[in-house]
Each structure stands twice: as structure tokens, then as C-alpha cells.
Amino acid sequence: MKENISVSKAINRGQLMINLPVFISMLGVPGLALFLSNKGIIPSWGIGIGFLIGILLAWLIWSFLITKWKVWAFENVRNVHELKRKAIRDKLIWPDDSIFNKTEIWSFSDKEKWNRLQRKFNNEDVLKEDQSIPPKTEIFYSKFNFIEMAIMLVAAGFGVYLIINDQLVYGVIATVLGGYLAYKEYLQATNSEVQIYIDSKGMRTINTDFKSWSEIRDEQVIFRQSGKHRRAYLSYEFDHGFEELLIDNYNTTPKKLESLMQTYKARYKKSKRF
Template sequence: MREEISVNKAINRGHLIVNIPVFVSMFGIPALALYLAQNNSIPKWGVVISFIIGFIVAWLVWSFMITKWRIWAFDNVRNVHELKKRAIAEKLIWNDGKIFEKTEIKSPKQKRKLKLLEKKFEEEDVFKEDFSAPKSKTIYYSKSTNLIQMFIMIACSILGIYLILDSGSYIMGSLFIIGGIYYAYKAFKKATITAPQIIINDKGIETIQVNFKNWSEIKNEEVLIKNNGNHASAYLNFDFKEGFESLQIDDFDITPKDMENLLRTYRIRNKKNYS
């Protein structure tokens, strides 16, 4: 019997065989060109061209390797819905229909294989209870994360002062000072909030924005990663009769992965204990 591969293992392998070669291609080629230019082996303008070549080669590497990874991963992982969601969140693949997704290079044989693998999406994912999860979990703002962010922003403000005093860069310095103070205050404010942001157990969920909802009232619960340019944010989403919840959890004392695990575990426990 063939051993099933976990989602985490599949994602890690994806980074290894797809993203690392892409990274090496994109930055290795310009680095080599820069070295050759410094030794007068190629003209200086060759460095500029190398960035274009590096990007093209990196994209070709991704286009070929991502197809190989797709076939291996979706063939060997049981929970293909979770796998696809994680792969999109971690920028291994693109959402269906996106222009970049259409640049994946597939041979006729690979297309046939992927078509066959689509049947796996007709089945729901299967999850197991995490017996190490507590009876109830209370989630707060992470003091350490927000305090670190605060000190970084204070450092930005100090840098702004330095820019003004040392080089007379009033505009740039002022931007650093104002931005640093603003975001340092926001981080400090979050670090000092002691109220629970989420309470979750086998009976239901309560958040800072939504009163307690029993699991029987909740549908489509998930942790969704939203990409905004180069920044990705995690949200706890779920629907209920009166509306829906979408709560950003980046600054909380729980990771998106652990939050997802709690959602599944408490849903399973609710079915076991109250069905």
C-alpha cells in the first residue's frame, strides 16, 4: 500500500524543488554577471541584461517544475483541497484562472494526468482530531510580536531624525519619523490590549467582533490567507445565520496553521460530544 504524504511534507518539497531553483536562477545569474563585469570579462551593460535573463530563466524553471510538483503532490496527498489552499497561500501556485497560472508548461501526457487527478477534488478532505489541543483555547494579541514591531518602528523614527540632522533630508526624514511614531503607537496599543480576541472550544466560537456562536450555527470556517502585493495577511473567516466573521489574526498569539488545526479539532469534538 502506497504511503500518503502529508500536506506539510508536500509543501516543503515544493519549496525545495520549485522555489529554491527559481530563487537561484533569478539572483544567481545577475550575481555571476556582476562578478564577470568586475573582472572585465563582460561589459557593464551585461549586468542589466542579466537581470532580464535571470527573470526569464526563473520563470521557465517555475513553469516546468511546478507542473512536476503538482502531479507528484496531488497524486500522493489525500487532502487535496487543503494542499491547494496552502500552495496558493505560500505562493507555490496561483489561483485558478490567473494569467500566471496559465503560463505553466505541461506536456500532453501531464495534462492527461492532471485531468485524472481532478477527480480527487470530488471527495472532501479528511481530518483527525488533535488530542493535544486543550478543552478550550483563548487567543490574545501577541505581546512579543507587537513589542518587537514597536521597537522596529521606534528605530525607524530615530533613523528619520538622523537623516534630518546628518544629511538635511527633511522630507525622507520626516516620513520616517511620522510613519515610525504612528506604527509604533499602533503596535504598543495592541501589545497592551488584555481582552481575549478569540475563544474557541468544542461548543463554538466567540470573537472580539462576534458574540458566541455554536458550531451548529457556523459554516465554512477557515483560515484564509489574503495576498496584498508582497504582503500576506491571515484571517479567521466563518459564516453564521446573521452574517459572517472575518478577523485578521496576524498579530495574535497563534499561527494560521495552529488556528486551522483548532477549527478542525473542535468541529470534530463537537460532532463526537453533541451529535
Template sequence: MNTTYTVAQAIKKGRLLIPFTSLAIWLTSIFAGIFIGAALHQVPLGLLGFPVGTLIAFAYWQYATVSWKIWAYENVRNIHELKSDALKYHLIWADSSFMQKLEIKTPSQKERLKQLERKFQQPDVFHVDLSVRDKTEIYKAKATPYIITVFALFLIGIVIRELLYNPYPDKPYLHFVITLPFAIFLLYRAYKEFRTKGPHIILSNEGITLRDTALIAWQQITSTQIKHIGRGKQMLVVNYNKTHTGTEINNLDKNALEIEQLIKVYKARFEKSRQSRF
């Protein structure tokens, strides 16, 4: 049986195959309905693209989930870690859940899944990845403050043009009241980004260091997790010594999946070194 793919590679493929492709199918169906409705001058027909697209995308999601699960269980060694991450990224449904019962699978796929689930009887194996350095420093993405600055200057340009060429000088300047303060806020944010020196997160064989916190040693850490805190924001949470701390991980030079994988590497190194001492 081939086990040539890592958990990270399988998750990346699953995200492309399931949610991203389902979204593409849904949007394509909606636009196709609008186009057909406009071509035939039938507005109600065009509106059918939304419910029809939703059904097609959902059916594809339920089928693709099964296909990806079989492929991943066949090709990934650490099946426990795989299942945990797949649930986290919504690639599979929880066992015995209502959504799992709606999965579309053939009798042969059901039989194959039963066979592959025997792999859960063996523990995961973690190898020390020697390609990862003893310490990884993760910084804020360098391009972010420049993009913010350019956008803020663009808004200020709009305000200046409004002040110079407003044909209704007796009316209040909406841009001056709303746009200018927002642009100044963006410039202040970019200034803070430029002033920020040093790494945002340090991952090492010794533990995790978040910005403005001391080193948290691996023997103190009970768990780590990446939480979605709304509006596209993500946070790395470190639980240790019956407390926790965290930091936002948006706009860093490594994404959430890369950070998770690095944490697993350093945690595995620590566990192996601790076992070798006994």
C-alpha cells in the same frame, strides 16, 4: 500509494519549494548581474540581471509547480482540501487558466497527473485529531509590545540628541515635528497591547469566539476564510447567519496556516458529533 503527509505539511513544503525558492533565484540573478557588470565596468551588462533573473525564476516556478503537484497528489489523502489550499497560497494555477497552460512538464509528468487526478473521484476523509485540546486560546504575541516600546524609545533618544546637539538652532527641528509624534503613537500602541488581556481568538468544539464577540456556534457558521487586506495584514473572516465578522490575525502566537488547520480540526469534530446523533 503513500498518503503519509497532511495538507498542512504539503503546503509548507510547497511554499518553500515554489515561491520562496523562486524569489531566491530572482534575487541571486539580479545581484550576480550587478556584480558581473561592476567587475567588467559594463553597467548595461549588470542591468541584464533583472530580465534574465525574472525569466529563470518564472521558468523554475512553472517547473516546480508541476513537480510539487505530482508529489503532493501522491502523498496526501485529502486531495480536494489540498487543491483548495494550494490555490489559496498560489502554489498551483486554476484549471484551464493561461498560466496553467504555461506549466513546464514532460510527457511522463502529464500522464502521471492524469492518473493522479482520478483521486478527485473519492471524497476527502477527516479524522478527529485527538492531540488538539477541546479549546485553543490564541493570544497576541508577547514580544510585539516590547519590540515596539524599544523602537519608540530609540526614536525618542534621537529626538533628545537632536535637541541637545543640533548645530543649527535657528532651523526647525524636523525630528521634533515628525519623529516625536510617531514615537508617542508607537508608545500608545504598545500601551494598548500591554493592557490587552485575554485571548484574541478562541477555537473550540462549540465554535469560534473572536475578541469582543460572543461565541459563534459551528451550526451557524457557513464558512471561514483568511483574507489578505494589504500591507502584509491578514484577517480571519467568519461568515454566519447571512452576515460576517472578522479580526486581524497578525502578530499572534499562531500563524495563519496553524489557525486554518485548527479550524478544520474543530469543524471536523463538530460534523462527526452531529452525524453520530442521527
């Protein structure tokens, strides 16, 4: 057991090893059925059968390959807690309580290895420090909101154009909605208040008072689906409460924010050892 594979490398390998064959199956089988139907080799209702076979085959492929990846990844990665959290976040594996886990196909030897690997979860992850990160970090709203504001103003202007050309209903909707969203983006772009503050002692947000790293638990960036949009949130627990803050419009990225939290917490633990 070398444990020399990074979490990101293990996740990337999983995406190629599992999601690519699943994607090919879901598109390839129906595509083949459509081709055969157009050639008159199978009846048109065979296309529907092709879609069904494609889905079932894709699920069978996932059920078999996911167990192979889990044994390899959790055997070769040191930070198994981080790996599990990010694999769930990236929809590579399901949460523990998901019924879909029951469809995994395990060989006897892989199941034995997996049971032995569970002991690794008794150890805390090793936090890595990024030396390029400054002693403290302040995160604000992104100035990119000015660009979004300009887009909304164009939409409002188009609404005025529709009103002038007797498209009253659509014009009013576009003008009011565009104007409201432009004003909202303006407020965020001109907001100079610190939204998230992090250093080697702890962290605070616009909603939550400063908490020491000794109080903070399970800090991570999570993603939630909202319609067609995937939104990123800073999430962590602390004594007598928790925080979940939308970070989509901030001047940071989910990956950068996770690196910041890992580095500052590593520095905090290092300071306590001396």
C-alpha cells in the same frame, strides 16, 4: 496512490523543488554576466541582458517544474483542498483565475494524470484531531505588545532629544508618532477581552457572534501584503456573512490557529456521528 504524504511535507518539497532552482536562476545568470563583464569578456550592457535571461529562465523552470510537483503532490496527499489552499497561500501555485496558470508546461501524460486527479476534489478533507488541545481555547492580545510599547516610548524619547537639540520638525514627528504607537500598543497589551473563542461547538470573535461549525465554511488563515509587511487574518464564511480578523498581535500563530480550528471541527463532526 498511497496518500501518505502530509500537506506540510508536500509544501516543503515544493519549495525546494521549485523555488530553489528559480531563485538560483534569477541570481546566478545576472551574477555570471556581472563576473564576465568585470573580466572584460562581455560588454557592460550584457549585464542587463543577463538579468533578462535570468528572469525568463526562472519562469521557464517554474512553468515546467510546477506541473511535476502538482501531479506528485495531489496524487500523494489525501487532503487536496487544504493542500491547494496552502500552496496558494505560500505562493507556490497561482489561484485558478490567474493568467499565469496558462504558462504552465504540461506533458501529455502529466496532463492526463492531472485531469484524473480532479476527481479527488469531490471528497471532503479528513480532519485530524490533536489530542493535546483542551476542550476550549480563548485567544487574547499578546503581552509582547508591552515590548513594542517600550520601543515606541524610546522613539518618542528620541524625538524629545531632537527637539531639545533644535531639530524641531523631526523631533515633533518622532515624539507624536512614537507616543501614539506606544499608547496603541498599551491598549492592546492591557486588553483582557477574549478576541477569539473556539470549542467543539463553534467559534466567535471580537467582531462576530458565536457560530456553530454547521454554519462555518472555508475557515482558514490567509495572508495579505501590506507594503513590506505580510499580515495574517482569520477568515471564514457563515450564513449571511463572513469574518476577516487581523491576528498578528494575538497570543497564537497562524499554524496553531489552523490546528485549533481543524481539531474542534473534527470533534464537532465526531459528536454528530454518535
